[in-house]
Amino acid sequence: MSASGRARREAIRMLAAERLTPGDKTADIAADLRIGIRQVEKWHSTFNHGGIKALRSKGPHTVSRTSAGR
Structure with missing residues (x-):
């Protein structure tokens, strides 16, 4: 997953976490x-x-394979 994809997914997790606390x-x-x-x-x-x-x-x-010294 790209860095932007990870950031997008983390943002969704943080939104979910805000709602888990009050017990939704x-x-x-x-x-x-x-x-x-x-x-x-x-x-x-x-x-x-x-x-x-x-x-x-x-x-x-x-x-990634491209950064592994190839």
């Missing part, structure tokens, strides 16, 4: 943000275990 239903959050209910449930679990910091992007999963 996951189905309502998912519908409003146009994402899957299961994804909101995963984020809720992550949020409960590590707070807002745990929802922040950790960067790319792998190094």
